[in-house]
Amino acid sequence: MTMPPRIAVTEAQIDRVVARFYSAVRQNPNLAPIFAAHVTDWPAHEEKIGRFWRNALLLQRSYDGNPMHVHQAAGNVHPEHFPIWLELFDRVLAEELPADLAQSWSALAHRVGRGLSYGLTPKNAGGAIPRLSLH
Template sequence: MIPPRFPVTAEQIDLVVAVFYAAIRRHEVLGPIFAAHVTDWPPHEAKIAAFWRNAILHERSYEGSPMQAHMRAGNVAPEHFRDWLMLFDETLRRSLPPESAAGWSALAHRIGAGLRMGVENMRPKAGPPVLR
């Protein structure tokens, strides 16, 4: 069995996901974006918790593609990831011991950077194409 990336339990993952999405629903910018796509929160939170358990605890319970989901959404912009990460970091700091929060934050920032770049690359570019 592969050890976790940093000290965190499945129960702590579930707690962080629940606290985070409660904050998302109240957020003035991110709340409406999520509301446009998530109509049933418990299954969404369970799926995201499975994603994090896979990424941190090496469980194999998650099926999906975060990159495809964010690119398909249509209303997710690169600048939204800054707000998402700030809110996620705040949730981690309030919910976990410092070592666990720091490890999870670093992982979330790496994943967020990749998702942000994917969304950025899918944006239509202004002006005519450069053919050199």
């Protein structure tokens, strides 16, 4: 039995959003250097992220990566980058999709961003993992 999509976007819409988003990333002074340090093949990266979103939105089983591990291993990705990422992503969604689809996808992207940022060390922490105090 085929599951209905989580959000009724098309594969073509996913591809357009991903391509436009990464075009904006490459021009962003805060995010471009981070991605440039890790991405050498943009078409392959965009195809992989397209599979991530197809999995998340259309419930396809075409993505098998571990985003948390990748972002942690990068070493130069910090929680402070996610508001910038999300602002760019929201802008692209609003330009590419009807408002209801853009809002639904944005809500999911914000949950993903929050989850990823929780697993990363803040830039100003000097590599130390912050500890919670129970006092």
